[in-house]
Amino acid sequence: MRRIQKKVCLLGDFAVGKTSLVQRFVYNRFSDKYLSTIGVKVSRKTVVVPEGDEVVEVTMMLWDLAGSQDFEGVRANYLRGAAGALLVCDMTRPETLASLERYLHDLQEVSAHAVTLLVANKSDLTNQLRFSAAQVEQMAAAHDTQAYLASAKTGANVEEVFRRLGQVLLEHTQ
Amino acid sequence: MQELRELLFSRYRQKVTELEAELDDLRSSVNDEDRLTAMVTPIIGDAIRRKIRDAREEMIDALYPVIGQTVMRAVSEAIRDLARTVDAQMRTTMKPQMIWRRVQAMVTGVSDAELALRDALPFQIAEIFLIHRESGLLLWYVSREPDVSLDSDVISGMLTAIRDFAEDAFGRDDGADLEAIQYGERQILIEAAQHAYLAVVADGIEPSGFRAEMRDRVIEIDHAYERVLRDYAGDPTPLAPVEASLRSLITSTKPRQLSVVQRRVLMGLAALMLLCLATLCLAGRWGWQALHATPVPTAVPPTATLTATPTVTPSPTATVTATPLPTQTPAPTVAPATPAAVEGVMVGNVWAYEAPAVGAPRLEQVLDRGRPVEILAVYDDWCLVRWIALGTEEYRGWVSRRWVGMLDPIPEYLITPTPAP
Numbered sequence: 001m002r003r004i005q006k007k008v009c010l011l012g013d014f015a016v017g018k019t020s021l022v023q024r025f026v027y028n029r030f031s032d033k034y035l036s037t038i039g040v041k042v043s044r045k046t047v048v049v050p051e052g053d054e055v056v057e058v059t060m061m062l063w064d065l066a067g068s069q070d071f072e073g074v075r076a077n078y079l080r081g082a083a084g085a086l087l088v089c090d091m092t093r094p095e096t097l098a099s100l101e102r103y104l105h106d107l108q109e110v111s112a113h114a115v116t117l118l119v120a121n122k123s124d125l126t127n128q129l130r131f132s133a134a135q136v137e138q139m140a141a142a143h144d145t146q147a148y149l150a151s152a153k154t155g156a157n158v159e160e161v162f163r164r165l166g167q168v169l170l171e172h173t174q
Numbered sequence: 175m176q177e178l179r180e181l182l183f184s185r186y187r188q189k190v191t192e193l194e195a196e197l198d199d200l201r202s203s204v205n206d207e208d209r210l211t212a213m214v215t216p217i218i219g220d221a222i223r224r225k226i227r228d229a230r231e232e233m234i235d236a237l238y239p240v241i242g243q244t245v246m247r248a249v250s251e252a253i254r255d256l257a258r259t260v261d262a263q264m265r266t267t268m269k270p271q272m273i274w275r276r277v278q279a280m281v282t283g284v285s286d287a288e289l290a291l292r293d294a295l296p297f298q299i300a301e302i303f304l305i306h307r308e309s310g311l312l313l314w315y316v317s318r319e320p321d322v323s324l325d326s327d328v329i330s331g332m333l334t335a336i337r338d339f340a341e342d343a344f345g346r347d348d349g350a351d352l353e354a355i356q357y358g359e360r361q362i363l364i365e366a367a368q369h370a371y372l373a374v375v376a377d378g379i380e381p382s383g384f385r386a387e388m389r390d391r392v393i394e395i396d397h398a399y400e401r402v403l404r405d406y407a408g409d410p411t412p413l414a415p416v417e418a419s420l421r422s423l424i425t426s427t428k429p430r431q432l433s434v435v436q437r438r439v440l441m442g443l444a445a446l447m448l449l450c451l452a453t454l455c456l457a458g459r460w461g462w463q464a465l466h467a468t469p470v471p472t473a474v475p476p477t478a479t480l481t482a483t484p485t486v487t488p489s490p491t492a493t494v495t496a497t498p499l500p501t502q503t504p505a506p507t508v509a510p511a512t513p514a515a516v517e518g519v520m521v522g523n524v525w526a527y528e529a530p531a532v533g534a535p536r537l538e539q540v541l542d543r544g545r546p547v548e549i550l551a552v553y554d555d556w557c558l559v560r561w562i563a564l565g566t567e568e569y570r571g572w573v574s575r576r577w578v579g580m581l582d583p584i585p586e587y588l589i590t591p592t593p594a595p
Contacts, residue, residue, distance in 0.1 A: 002409070003409070004407065004408040004409045005311045005312070005327065005408040005409075005410070006311075006408050007309040007310060007311055007331075027328070034332070034335075038335060038336060038339040039339070040335045040339075041332075042310070042328055042331030042332045042335060043328060044327060044328050059327065061309075061310065061311060061327060061328070061331045063310075063331065063335070077338035077339075077341065077342050078335065078338055080308050080309070080338075081306065081308035081309030081310065081311075082309070083309070083408065173407050173408065
């Protein structure tokens with residue numbers, strides 16, 4: 001089985017649920033304290049993606065970047081060499097969706113060919129949602145990417161997001 | 175009455191019940207070792223901390239008999255180990271490495287012993303990570319242990335993050351790189367090339383030249399796989415051949431071979447030393463000869479009282495055709511059968527004579543000091559010598575023996591009982 005590795009960054013405002021996505025669904029080796037000390041924590045997610053008659057093991061090295069402003073200076077360094085990114089927003093805070101423009105811009109400045117997926121997290125909080133799935137779709141379409149409504153809490157769509165990202169990364173490798 | 179009693183004592187009865195419950199709880203806590211430990215530990219911990227803070231000396235005195243012995247034993251053991259290692263190093267005194275160390279010691283001004291001690295310090299590589307510089311993806315990994323670490327890819331990512339952080343925090347302008355991370359006895363040594371960097375996890379202090387070796391190795395890999403690394407697609411398979419190179423780095427931390435340059439320098443030094451030694455020997459030889467010959471540079475021949483007419487007779491191994499009087503044309507024809515010519519050198523400026531006597535006619539030839547001569551025969555204190563003068567012309571004549579310097583004793587067959595007729 002062919003194996004490839006890719007660097008993937010998780011981008012989004014503070015408390016949108018990036019770390020929660022990583023905590024529950026990927027292999028964690030390091031404590032979250034690194035997020036508040038050096039502004040990043042690396043973990044791993046492996047998905048198996050079909051490719052023709054065969055399958056390819058895509059290992060995504062996930063760089064969970066701190067959403068706080070303290071690490072904005074260093075973020076450009078962390079984005080270098082990224083093959084993909086998950087742009088995460090919180091469906092209960094509309095400003096987090098707007099911020100994604102800035103993160104996308106930062107990413108494209110250092111890794112112009114990186115592929116992206118937009119993840120609208122906390123979709124389980126149905127009573128508190130402040131923007132609709134249609135708005136998320138609209139934002140994704142504007143940036144030529146795909147959007148997923150997910151919930152790190154319930155696990156809804158999380159595996160699908162990673163699987164889809166693995167697939168997109170593999171397609172871009174060929 | 176009953177009601178009154180109830181009114182008066184109900185409060186107290188309830189209190190008693192509560193106290194009994196508390197007492198039961200306390201009793202069960204005391205009997206339950208785990209609960210008791212959990213209750214007491216924080217208090218004891220605080221008390222010890224406070225005591226150490228307030229009465230440090232007293233605590234040291236109290237703990238020394240226990241901890242002091244353990245520490246001393248550990249330190250002694252460590253020193254013994256070090257001594258054994260140094261001893262093993264010193265036993266190899268004549269190895270080229272040792273000579274090189276001495277040269278290093280002379281050049282750097284550090285004592286030979288300090289360098290030996292430095293080399294004796296333990297150094298062992300545990301793991302090597304070859305990491306893609308830009309993405310932090312693990313390109314290749316080797317470990318001293320046979321089991322491959324499952325976390326090597328995550329660790330390489332975090333290492334890259336730490337490097338990036340350090341670069342952003344301290345070295346953004348001057349292009350400096352993080353070169354090492356130290357924690358206790360273990361350290362991570364980092365050497366970077368254009369597209370990849372090497373992180374070596376090691377125990378102890380790296381020997382001199384190890385960093386240069388690391389740098390060479392990573393640059394070599396970087397050049398060899400430039401195409402793969404420039405736009406790294408995440409597939410490390412083409413990099414498989416680097417395994418041997420990285421593994422050799424682990425084994426090379428054993429006593430190192432000298433580099434080509436070091437070997438050349440050593441050979442040059444050895445040649446120079448030999449040359450100096452040879453020059454010294456020659457100078458010593460001439461000096462010794464000059465001292466023992468009491469040189470009086472004069473053309474006046476030494477006085478001699480010998481009156482007998484020398485006769486050169488052949489020795490058992492040499493054929494000497496004697497003539498009554500030695501003339502310029504060789505009177506005693508010395509024809510050694512097998513022995514090589516006996517060489518000497520003049521240690522004074524003297525006249526040559528036709529016969530071995532001061533009163534004998536001179537040959538009008540002065541043998542100057544330093545001239546090499548061949549000794550043909552010896553009679554009493556006189557030597558019949560042959561020399562070349564004026565380029566190719568050959569002469570023979572008798573000179574006083576004390577003006578002829580020789581390294582070896584005069585062979586028996588040259589000594590004649592009588593001068594040649």
